[in-house]
Amino acid sequence: MILGRVVGNVVSTHKDPGASDIKLLLVDRVSENGTGRGDYLVAMDSVGAGPGDIVMIVAGSSARMTEMTTGRPCDAAAMAIVDMVEKDGQIVYDKSGKT
Amino acid sequence: MILGRVVGNVVSTHKDPGASDIKLLLVDRVSENGTGRGDYLVAMDSVGAGPGDIVMIVAGSSARMTEMTTGRPCDAAAMAIVDMVEKDGQIVYDKSGKT
Amino acid sequence: MILGRVVGNVVSTHKDPGASDIKLLLVDRVSENGTGRGDYLVAMDSVGAGPGDIVMIVAGSSARMTEMTTGRPCDAAAMAIVDMVEKDGQIVYDKSGKT
Amino acid sequence: MILGRVVGNVVSTHKDPGASDIKLLLVDRVSENGTGRGDYLVAMDSVGAGPGDIVMIVAGSSARMTEMTTGRPCDAAAMAIVDMVEKDGQIVYDKSGKT
């Protein structure tokens, strides 16, 4: 899985039925400490993520294994909101801001 | 999913039956604001997209999960025509031209 | 799907049964106008492609969705011989040579 | 499969049920001799790996084929702890430290 920050969303009215009733998040890939890369992708929201959240993205066929994405034409799903990333014994990202 | 602009199409008469009766779009990958990258791929059209449209592309096995692509040898499908992309609270792409 | 030019083939006598009785094409990835990239891959032939043909390659699990590749250990299949590529209203590749 | 070193973990309370009760490892991709690349991914732990371990990561749909990951929204699983890597007749990585 990769980490990304929710930075916006994508709006579409004309789409395959499998993309109905689910939020399409614009996500910026981030490094392990939450730094953005300017490398954007669109992920279906499986977890109620909001702007600024660091999320864990599952890709490929496994993106269809969340409760919200079963059977959908979905190759990327935000499946977890990240609270903390620990690396080499240090907290390198903390959602509460206490890094 | 990734975003791309429909820039043309691919014509083939000699092909696997699974590629019959569906449009093969030439798509240029675009950044989140619709800027082209000159990085082309071919996607099956699941949504009736036309030249110039920014579409959302679903890849991998999930490309076979749209109504139009079930059971086809398809690893990329244009599954939604994008109306708007919002990033950091700004509209960075608007199909109607009002960016 | 991506585009590639058939430039040769791969011969193997010692192989998994799933690779028997199907041609293994050496394919050079090409840009949308047929220019080679020197980036080679091996694809199973699902369409009777010959040397010099520009083919459409389907990758991943969808490579097993052609008539010739069902159930095979195949992650790339040449599924269509390309006649023409149209981009921005221009024919940028024409098999008959009239570009 | 690729090789990676377990360097930390990711904590999330708000997540898809399929990510419950399994450890989310922060993994640094390594070269064949165990040298880190600073290219991080998150993998579900299928093998009880600990900090510093070099693990073998299986990706894509096959990441769901371990005992621990069946049916989960998982595209990367640490499925083996590496004891030794032999290359060109030399041991280039040895967990016990005797390289």
Added chain:
Amino acid sequence: MILGRVVGNVVSTHKDPGASDIKLLLVDRVSENGTGRGDYLVAMDSVGAGPGDIVMIVAGSSARMTEMTTGRPCDAAAMAIVDMVEKDGQIVYDKSGKT
């Protein structure tokens, strides 16, 4: 599929049951004429490949379609030992050494 040279192997005692009783090959990706790239991956051996052999690697879910890898957590399998690669009418790799 891609081509690679078997340059060694990976040893693991602590692993998912699905990785038992199968050889884990260290493979160097090679160009079409067999030149190494120093870009290593681990592949399960489905064909009895030995050191120095150029093999054809199948990746993704299709890596589970060989006789040896069915149901295993395997995203890369060596499925064929390459005898010869022909490119533009020339033999660019010949296992017997007569290039």
